[in-house]
Amino acid sequence: MLEKLKQEVLEANKLLKSDDLIKLTWGNVSGIDRDSGLVVIKPSGVSYDKMQTSDLVVLDLDGNVIEGQLNPSSDTPTHLHLYRTYPEIGGITHTHSLNATAMCQMGQELPCAGTTHADHFYGTVPLARPLTEAEVEDDYELNTGVVIEETFTKLNLKVMEVPAVLLHFHAPFTWGKSAMESFKNAVALESCCEMAIKTLSATGKITEMPKHIQRKHYLRKHGANATYGQKALS
Amino acid sequence: MLEKLKQEVLEANKLLKSDDLIKLTWGNVSGIDRDSGLVVIKPSGVSYDKMQTSDLVVLDLDGNVIEGQLNPSSDTPTHLHLYRTYPEIGGITHTHSLNATAMCQMGQELPCAGTTHADHFYGTVPLARPLTEAEVEDDYELNTGVVIEETFTKLNLKVMEVPAVLLHFHAPFTWGKSAMESFKNAVALESCCEMAIKTLSATGKITEMPKHIQRKHYLRKHGANATYGQKALS
Amino acid sequence: MLEKLKQEVLEANKLLKSDDLIKLTWGNVSGIDRDSGLVVIKPSGVSYDKMQTSDLVVLDLDGNVIEGQLNPSSDTPTHLHLYRTYPEIGGITHTHSLNATAMCQMGQELPCAGTTHADHFYGTVPLARPLTEAEVEDDYELNTGVVIEETFTKLNLKVMEVPAVLLHFHAPFTWGKSAMESFKNAVALESCCEMAIKTLSATGKITEMPKHIQRKHYLRKHGANATYGQKALS
Amino acid sequence: MLEKLKQEVLEANKLLKSDDLIKLTWGNVSGIDRDSGLVVIKPSGVSYDKMQTSDLVVLDLDGNVIEGQLNPSSDTPTHLHLYRTYPEIGGITHTHSLNATAMCQMGQELPCAGTTHADHFYGTVPLARPLTEAEVEDDYELNTGVVIEETFTKLNLKVMEVPAVLLHFHAPFTWGKSAMESFKNAVALESCCEMAIKTLSATGKITEMPKHIQRKHYLRKHGANATYGQKALS
Numbered sequence: 001m002l003e004k005l006k007q008e009v010l011e012a013n014k015l016l017k018s019d020d021l022i023k024l025t026w027g028n029v030s031g032i033d034r035d036s037g038l039v040v041i042k043p044s045g046v047s048y049d050k051m052q053t054s055d056l057v058v059l060d061l062d063g064n065v066i067e068g069q070l071n072p073s074s075d076t077p078t079h080l081h082l083y084r085t086y087p088e089i090g091g092i093t094h095t096h097s098l099n100a101t102a103m104c105q106m107g108q109e110l111p112c113a114g115t116t117h118a119d120h121f122y123g124t125v126p127l128a129r130p131l132t133e134a135e136v137e138d139d140y141e142l143n144t145g146v147v148i149e150e151t152f153t154k155l156n157l158k159v160m161e162v163p164a165v166l167l168h169f170h171a172p173f174t175w176g177k178s179a180m181e182s183f184k185n186a187v188a189l190e191s192c193c194e195m196a197i198k199t200l201s202a203t204g205k206i207t208e209m210p211k212h213i214q215r216k217h218y219l220r221k222h223g224a225n226a227t228y229g230q231k232a233l234s
Numbered sequence: 235m236l237e238k239l240k241q242e243v244l245e246a247n248k249l250l251k252s253d254d255l256i257k258l259t260w261g262n263v264s265g266i267d268r269d270s271g272l273v274v275i276k277p278s279g280v281s282y283d284k285m286q287t288s289d290l291v292v293l294d295l296d297g298n299v300i301e302g303q304l305n306p307s308s309d310t311p312t313h314l315h316l317y318r319t320y321p322e323i324g325g326i327t328h329t330h331s332l333n334a335t336a337m338c339q340m341g342q343e344l345p346c347a348g349t350t351h352a353d354h355f356y357g358t359v360p361l362a363r364p365l366t367e368a369e370v371e372d373d374y375e376l377n378t379g380v381v382i383e384e385t386f387t388k389l390n391l392k393v394m395e396v397p398a399v400l401l402h403f404h405a406p407f408t409w410g411k412s413a414m415e416s417f418k419n420a421v422a423l424e425s426c427c428e429m430a431i432k433t434l435s436a437t438g439k440i441t442e443m444p445k446h447i448q449r450k451h452y453l454r455k456h457g458a459n460a461t462y463g464q465k466a467l468s
Numbered sequence: 469m470l471e472k473l474k475q476e477v478l479e480a481n482k483l484l485k486s487d488d489l490i491k492l493t494w495g496n497v498s499g500i501d502r503d504s505g506l507v508v509i510k511p512s513g514v515s516y517d518k519m520q521t522s523d524l525v526v527l528d529l530d531g532n533v534i535e536g537q538l539n540p541s542s543d544t545p546t547h548l549h550l551y552r553t554y555p556e557i558g559g560i561t562h563t564h565s566l567n568a569t570a571m572c573q574m575g576q577e578l579p580c581a582g583t584t585h586a587d588h589f590y591g592t593v594p595l596a597r598p599l600t601e602a603e604v605e606d607d608y609e610l611n612t613g614v615v616i617e618e619t620f621t622k623l624n625l626k627v628m629e630v631p632a633v634l635l636h637f638h639a640p641f642t643w644g645k646s647a648m649e650s651f652k653n654a655v656a657l658e659s660c661c662e663m664a665i666k667t668l669s670a671t672g673k674i675t676e677m678p679k680h681i682q683r684k685h686y687l688r689k690h691g692a693n694a695t696y697g698q699k700a701l702s
Numbered sequence: 703m704l705e706k707l708k709q710e711v712l713e714a715n716k717l718l719k720s721d722d723l724i725k726l727t728w729g730n731v732s733g734i735d736r737d738s739g740l741v742v743i744k745p746s747g748v749s750y751d752k753m754q755t756s757d758l759v760v761l762d763l764d765g766n767v768i769e770g771q772l773n774p775s776s777d778t779p780t781h782l783h784l785y786r787t788y789p790e791i792g793g794i795t796h797t798h799s800l801n802a803t804a805m806c807q808m809g810q811e812l813p814c815a816g817t818t819h820a821d822h823f824y825g826t827v828p829l830a831r832p833l834t835e836a837e838v839e840d841d842y843e844l845n846t847g848v849v850i851e852e853t854f855t856k857l858n859l860k861v862m863e864v865p866a867v868l869l870h871f872h873a874p875f876t877w878g879k880s881a882m883e884s885f886k887n888a889v890a891l892e893s894c895c896e897m898a899i900k901t902l903s904a905t906g907k908i909t910e911m912p913k914h915i916q917r918k919h920y921l922r923k924h925g926a927n928a929t930y931g932q933k934a935l936s
Contacts, residue, residue, distance in 0.1 A: 019491075023253075023421050026350070074454070096350050102429040105348040106437050114573040115638045116494070116564050133446040140450055169443040170349045187491050195570040200436035201903055202668035203574050209637040212601040216608055220542070257721075257889050260818070308922070330818050336897040339816040340905050367914040374918055403911040404817045434904035435669055487725075582807040583872045584728070584798050655725050663804040670902035671808050677871040680835040684842055688776070 001067055002040055005031050005179075006053040009040045009091075012183040016095060017048040021186060027095035028073040031179030032083050034090070037061050039083060040179075043070035074141065081145025082175065086159045091179030093186040099193035100172040100186075107168050110189070110196055111208045118209065118217035120188040122161040126151050130168045148173065161218075164189045235301055236274055239265050239413075240287040243274045243325075246417040250329060251282040255420055261329035262307040265413030266317050268324070271295050273317060274413075277304035308375065315379025316409065320393045325413030327420040333427035334406040334420075341402050344423075344430055345442045352443065352451035354422040356395040360385050364402045382407065395452075398423045469535055470508055473499050473647075474521040477508045477559075480651040484563060485516040489654055495563035496541040499647030500551050502558070505529050507551060508647075511538035542609065549613025550643065554627045559647030561654040567661035568640040568654075575636050578657075578664055579676045586677065586685035588656040590629040594619050598636045616641065629686075632657045703769055704742055707733050707881075708755040711742045711793075714885040718797060719750040723888055729797035730775040733881030734785050736792070739763050741785060742881075745772035776843065783847025784877065788861045793881030795888040801895040802874040802888075809870050812891075812898055813910045820911065820919035822890040824863040828853050832870045850875065863920075866891045 012029040016022045025048070030041035039059050046055050057068035061084050063076065073079075079092045095101075103110060110125040112118055117125075128151040135143040148165050152158075163185050164174040172193075174185035199206050246263040250256045259282070264275035273293050280289050291302035295318050297311065307313075313326045329335075337344060344359040346352055351359075362385040369377040382399050386392075397419050398408040406427075408419035433440050480497040484490045493516070498509035507527050514523050525536035529552050531544065541547075547560045563569075571578060578593040580586055585593075596619040603611040616633050620626075631653050632642040640661075642653035667674050714731040718724045727750070732743035741761050748757050759770035763786050765779065775781075781794045797803075805812060812827040814820055819827075830853040837845040850867050854860075865887050866876040874895075876887035901908050 023425055024418055096425075098425060098428055099432070101348065101350060102432045102436075105429055105441075105443075106433050107441065108437075113637070114569065116569060130444060130447060133444075136446055136450045140454070169347070169447060184492055191491055191564075191566060194566055195573055197432050197436045198567070198570045198665050198669075199574050201432075202570075202665050203576075207573070207575065209573075210598060210601075212604055213598060213637060216604045220608070257893055258886055330893075332893060332896055333900070335816065335818060336900045336904075339897055339909075339911075340901050341909065342905075364912060364915060367912075370914050370918045374922070403815070403915060431900050431904050435900075581871070582803065584803060652726055659725055659798075659800060662800055663807055666801070666804045666899050666903075667808050670804075670899045671810075675807075675809065677807075678832060678835075680838050681832060681871060684838045688842070 001058060002033055002036075002038060003053065005033050005040050006056050009042070009056060009179045010051060010053050012091070012093065012179045013042050013051060014048050015183055016093070016186075019187060021095045021097040021190060023096070027093070027097075028075055028079075029091065029093045029179050029183055030073075030076075030079045031091040032089070034087070038066060039080065041072050041076055041079060043068065044073050046070065075144075077139065077141035078145040078148075078173070081142055082148065082173070085145070085149050086175075088160050088177075089175045090177045091182040092173065092175045093179075093182040094171065094173050095186055095190075096171045097186065097190040097193075099197055100166065100190050101170075102197060103193045104166045104168060104170055104172065108166070108196070110166060110192060111206055112214050113192070113196065113199065113206050114209055115213065115217045116188065116195070117192045118214045119221050120185055121164055121192075122218040122222075123157075123214065125162060125164045125166060125189065125192075126155055126157065127166045127168055130170075144170075235292060236267055236270075236272060237287065239267050239274050240290050243276070243290060243413045244285060244287050246325070246327065246413045247276050247285060248282050249417055250327070250420075253421060255329045255331040255424060256282075257330070261327070261331075262309055262313075263325065263327045263413050263417055264307075264310075264313045265325040266323070268321070272300060273314065275306050275310055275313060277302065278307050280304065309378075311373065311375035312379040312382075312407070315376055316382065316407075319379070319383050320409075322394050322411075323409045324411045325416040326407065326409045327413075327416040328405065328407050329420055329424075330405045331420065331424040331427075333431055334400065334424050335404075336431060337427045338400045338402060338404055338406065342400070342430070344400065344426060345440055346448050347426070347430060347433065347440050348443055349447065349451045350422065350429070351426045352448045353455050354419055355398055355426075356452040356456075357391075357448065359396060359398045359400060359423065359426075360389055360391065361400045361402055364404075378404075469526060470501055470504075470506060471521065473501050473508050474524050477510070477524060477647045478519060478521050480559070480561065480647045481510050481519060482516050483651055484561070484654075487655060489563045489565040489658060491564070495561070495565075496543055496547075497559065497561045497647050497651055498541075498544075498547045499559040500557070502555070506534060507548065509540050509544055509547060511536065512541050514538065543612075545607065545609035546613040546616075546641070549610055550616065550641070553613070553617050554643075556628050556645075557643045558645045559650040560641060560643045561647075561650040562639065562641050563654055563658075564639045565654065565658040565661075567665055568634065568658050569638075570665060571661045572634045572636060572638055572640065576634070576664075578634065578660060579674055580682050581660070581664060581667065581674050582677055583681065583685045584656065584663070585660045586682045587689050588653055589632055589660075590686040590690075591625075591682065593630060593632045593634060593657065593660075594623055594625065595634045595636055598638075612638075703760060704735055704738075704740060705755065707735050707742050708758050711744070711758060711881045712753060712755050714793070714795065714881045715744050715753060716750050717885055718795070718888075721889060723797045723799040723892060725798070729795070729799075730777055730781075731793065731795045731881050731885055732775075732778075732781045733793040734791070736789070740768060741782065743774050743778055743781060745770065746775050748772065777846075779841065779843035780847040780850075780875070783844055784850065784875075787847070787851050788877075790862050790879075791877045792879045793884040794875065794877045795881075795884040796873065796875050797888055797892075798873045799888065799892040799895075801899055802868065802892050803872075804899060805895045806868045806870060806872055806874065810868070810898075812868065812894060813908055814916050815894070815898065815901065815908050816911055817915065817919045818890065818897070819894045820916045821923050822887055823866055823894075824920040824924075825859075825916065827864060827866045827868060827891065827894075828857055828859065829868045829870055832872075846872075 028042040057072040262276040291306040496510040525540040644650040730744040759774040
């Protein structure tokens with residue numbers, strides 16, 4: 001069942017470890033098959049080295065387990081909320097990569113300071129507010145997804161133009177057209193956050209790159225898709 | 235003798251090196267078998283690559299060597315004091331991992347700045363005071379354990395809720411239900427200290443995460459155990 | 469065709485990854501055969517692990533593809549402009565290595581703060597200005613090369629004495645007598661930028677090394693070539 | 703000839719690379735056989751991966767090559783001056799490891815801020831002044847050794863108690879009873895410099911560890927040798 005998708009999700013999960021985005025088991029990647037509406041996600045508490053496609057968990061968008069013996073990642077309700085809300089998302093990555101997570105702990109959004117950022121994210125990567133006590137008690141993981149949605153709605157951002165968010169006091173989520181693309185956006189976000197922290201430490205401020213270069217770099221990579229290509233960054 | 239425990243202690247010691255928590259031979263992991271009251275610990279001055287279970291040293295809680303040809307780690311009296319004082323501890327890790335050690339050198343305790351911390355430590359990781367000249371001259375390694383105990387008693391902290399300490403001018407100790415769990419707490423402490431140092435360097439201050447999220451995250455991982463679950467973080 | 473050059477270009481591209489100068493596919497190395505006027509460059513979007521000499525693209529200096537099934541790197545027009553303008557250049561490396569790229573984002577040139585720098589670069593590595601909107605719209609990659617040329621002309625720098633440039637808001641280019649030498653200069657630039665950022669973070673300023681030591685160190689490595697050896701650094 | 707010493711010198715040179723103390727070929731280790739007065743040192747410009755004992759160069763203390771086809775490291779005159787001046791030195795390591803080199807570029811000596819330092823260096827690691835223009839022109843590498851000697855003489859330091867120096871605007875040298883011990887001191891120096899830079903970046907100052915703990919830690923490792931054991935640090 002969904003063997004090709006499982007293969008991609010497995011590979012992306014293993015890359016989290018080999019590309020040094022995570023320590024221990026602090027991260028997970030999922031992917032969705034939009035035809036069947038089924039999501040493939042990392043099981044909870046299995047080491048990346050030993051993980052096989054048969055360990056992955058298949059769920060429907062309501063969270064019912066369709067296939068798999070193991071419990072899915074505890075962050076599954078966040079993934080599902082994003083898939084339900086944004087039909088254009090094909091894959092999601094969550095890590096505690098240290099620089100992006102440090103930015104979350106500082107409560108800093110990530111402005112576009114250079115072309116590395118602009119190749120992946122069109123404008124500032126937003127910071128989502130911390131959950132209230134009621135939201136935490138009610139359904140922590142689901143409400144994490146709800147607050148991401150709230151953030152993008154309030155700022156009028158398109159999720160495929162800015163495929164990343166920093167969660168205040170927590171850690172980043174990234175997404176993309178596929179599981180592998182969400183992983184690549186996690187790498188880009190971590191690198192840009194590392195440069196942002198170095199820049200703040202060395203100079204005390206981050207300067208935004210001029211808008212016309214942001215536009216050029218983003219469109220150079222993503223311009224074939226007219227839904228992005230027509231946006232002006234103001 | 236205690237082959238299963240030795241296997242775990244050996245693996246955790248080797249992970250210190252492969253997960254980049256130590257340079258040269260600057261670290262050691264031990265584990266205890268509570269039924270027999272025997273402790274298994276790394277020998278002094280053997281490289282991690284070549285270490286075998288037969289190199290490990292078995293001692294009783296009074297420090298008598300029960301099995302093993304090699305000298306135990308010079309930090310053994312600290313380990314033994316913690317095992318004698320806290321029967322709930324099953325494993326202990328000591329490293330000079332660079333970020334945690336730098337925090338020790340700065341004389342900084344580690345506040346809970348995010349969920350990565352809260353998943354492992356319930357509240358601030360304390361800083362233990364430096365030993366006095368008399369304590370150093372009397373029995374340096376034993377008194378290191380005594381000062382850890384003093385720190386937790388004064389602050390009214392439970393060792394299984396905050397399984398880590400930063401020793402002023404020295405380095406961290408972590409512990410857990412098992413040797414492997416103490417290793418995982420060493421990884422978490424090093425990551426949180428790295429983020430704390432990045433945060434201080436970039437912004438000059440560390441902001442504590444709201445208590446209701448600290449509680450949720452800690453209990454999400456540790457709530458099954460009622461002895462932790464009932465504490466309110468005030 | 470040009471098998472020996474291809475072998476060197478392939479090796480230098482793979483070293484970008486193994487020596488940790490790049491993430492994902494954010495970098496490219498090229499080399500030129502001055503007898504035939506042909507350039508060998510990395511293809512776009514092929515992973516470094518799997519890349520073979522048969523994947524490399526051969527172009528003439530006007531950008532016509534002479535051999536190769538794949539598209540050349542999107543940065544090819546920048547490489548070609550440098551080869552056309554400076555006949556002494558034999559190889560070029562472009563990366564988004566994190567410390568050099570962070571310096572670019574800060575808008576900082578790199579003064580010579582020590583002998584590591586002086587062994588590779590004779591004096592300050594310059595910062596090139598951002599492209600204007602007209603330059604970006606007209607031909608972004610070509611004009612990147614034009615602005616590098618403008619920078620060296622204005623500052624009256626010789627490209628073989630200072631074989632590197634930091635592009636404001638973008639990333640570094642380095643070059644050398646060969647592809648492999650351009651790679652080594654990329655390593656040196658990244659290391660010197662890392663030390664510069666550490667120095668700024670720790671002390672708030674960078675102090676230039678006295679000129680007589682700059683001269684000695686540069687000439688110790690490059691003095692056999694009389695065209696460099698006679699320059700006085702003022 | 704001197705096969706055992708060559709084996710140790712080779713291993714220490716290869717560890718420079720595998721333990722990430724150097725980039726490219728920026729480092730060298732030597733060892734001396736005091737009975738014959740012969741020094742074994744790394745050849746210039748051979749990659750660490752491919753280096754064999756037969757590539758190593760054997761010299762007498764006056765710099766005459768006794769065995770070996772390749773040129774010795776260009777830093778050889780510095781090594782020889784130290785061996786001639788201090789008969790207790792058995793091995794020497796020179797690197798451009800990034801944190802120690804950044805400290806050199808900052809012009810900062812390294813105070814003893816914790817036990818990691820005290821286990822290897824008894825008190826502050828000194829900073830040697832930059833060479834004058836006359837010293838540079840006369841004999842740069844030899845005079846580097848002379849300035850190290852001047853530094854230790856002026857400060858009345860014993861080279862075996864503080865087996866390291868930071869050269870202003872250049873890089874560190876470390877030494878020890880053997881080539882391997884000089885390598886271990888290079889690792890310790892780099893780690894302590896990394897912690898010093900983190901500490902300065904995070905807090906703006908470095909606090910020295912109380913003298914009684916410095917003494918205890920140093921003597922715990924080196925006390926068997928009475929020539930150190932009787933010194934009071936205050």
